[in-house]
Amino acid sequence: MGQQSGQGTSGKTPNWWSTFHDKFVVEERFMEPEARKALYRWAVILIGVGAVLFLATLVGVVQSNTAPWGPDEPIRDWLLSVRSELLTVVMIFLAVLFGPVALPIIVLVVTVVWGFAAKHAWRPLVLAGAMITGVVASQIILQIIKRARPPVELMLFGADHTFSFPSGHVLGACDFLLVGTFLIFSRRENTRSAVLGFVGAGVGIVLAALSRLYLGYHWLSDALASLSLSLVILGAVIALDTWRTARIPGERITGELSKADAPGD
Numbered sequence: 001m002g003q004q005s006g007q008g009t010s011g012k013t014p015n016w017w018s019t020f021h022d023k024f025v026v027e028e029r030f031m032e033p034e035a036r037k038a039l040y041r042w043a044v045i046l047i048g049v050g051a052v053l054f055l056a057t058l059v060g061v062v063q064s065n066t067a068p069w070g071p072d073e074p075i076r077d078w079l080l081s082v083r084s085e086l087l088t089v090v091m092i093f094l095a096v097l098f099g100p101v102a103l104p105i106i107v108l109v110v111t112v113v114w115g116f117a118a119k120h121a122w123r124p125l126v127l128a129g130a131m132i133t134g135v136v137a138s139q140i141i142l143q144i145i146k147r148a149r150p151p152v153e154l155m156l157f158g159a160d161h162t163f164s165f166p167s168g169h170v171l172g173a174c175d176f177l178l179v180g181t182f183l184i185f186s187r188r189e190n191t192r193s194a195v196l197g198f199v200g201a202g203v204g205i206v207l208a209a210l211s212r213l214y215l216g217y218h219w220l221s222d223a224l225a226s227l228s229l230s231l232v233i234l235g236a237v238i239a240l241d242t243w244r245t246a247r248i249p250g251e252r253i254t255g256e257l258s259k260a261d262a263p264g265d
Contacts, residue, residue, distance in 0.1 A: 027122040028247050029187060036246045039186075043239035050231030057225045058145075061165055066147040072219040076150060079214045083156075087214070092157050094211035098173040107131050107176060123183045126241060127176075130233050134175040137229060138168050147222070154216035166225035167218045173208035174230030177201035179237050186241070 060069045068076075096102055111124035118124075147165035149155075181201045185194035209223040 027120045028245050030247050030249070033248045036242060036248060039238055039242040039246065043235045043242065046231045046235030046238065048235075050228045050233075050235060052228075054225055054228035054232070057221050057228060061145065061147060061221055061225075066145060066165070068219055069221050072221055075213065075220045076154075076216075079210075080154070083214070088156055091211040091214045094207055095157060095169065095215055095217075098169045098208045098211070100168065100172075103172050103176065104131075110180070122245065123241075126237060127179055127183060130175050130179040130237050131172065133233055134171045134230065135168070137233075138166050138171050138226070141166060141225075141229075142168075150216050150219065156215045157217075160217055164218055165222050166229060167209070167212050167222040168226075169212050170205070170209045170218070170223045170226035171230055174205050174227055175233055177204045178230055178234045182234065182238060183241070186238075 063069075107128065111128050114127075115121050115124040142163040142165065145165045146163050149160060149162070149164040152159045152161070178198075178201055181194075181197045185197045188194065205227065209227075212218040213220060213223065
């Protein structure tokens with residue numbers, strides 16, 4: 001009998017992971033049933049729209065034998081016509097900001113600081129997981145499609161002979177901005193702030209895509225493929241986060257901080 005002291009209700013002694021999980025990872029929020037259903041609907045819509053858009057872009061690129069497709073060349077020609085020294089400096093800055101060196105550092109700093117500030121690891125982990133998913137997906141697709149980039153002589157920031165479809169810069173920017181915006185504003189009841197947050201994310205995505213097209217490293221269809229993949233990832237994040245954290249009145253809660261935030265009976 002004495003051996004059972006200090007054990008949980010399941011008869012097993014809690015280990016460090018279960019203690020950490022219950023205290024820091026379990027993050028539950030409370031909402032009305034209709035609000036939770038709406039989140040699931042948005043998840044399905046985003047996954048569906050993203051998948052259809054990606055497949056349409058993919059089919060077009062494959063049918064063109066990975067050559068420029070649709071508006072790719074007209075958009076490239078227009079961007080060539082508006083090039084200037086000042087604009088080039090701005091676009092290079094944006095490309096570096098959303099590039100494979102700076103963006104991972106930004107994500108790492110954000111997730112660590114966010115985790116300590118919020119005293120929860122769930123949302124920072126979800127953001128990091130979404131970013132990693134995007135990187136893995138893009139690398140797999142790159143090696144399958146093997147689409148060539150625009151001509152090297154058009155590139156303004158050094159030659160790049162790697163594959164083009166989809167754009168890793170744009171996908172990284174989309175995942176970071178869209179998923180991050182959702183994870184932040186889904187915990188707030190102010191609809192206007194959420195709308196403004198997603199508008200800001202949209203502006204950032206457009207700038208990231210323009211920088212890659214302007215500097216001569218991608219076609220428009222590369223950026224569209226990245227955006228569509230990110231919509232799928234965002235939809236999956238919304239579904240996962242809602243399933244994992246959204247609770248309606250009467251449902252059981254487990255996290256220590258969740259219990260402290262629980263609505264009164």
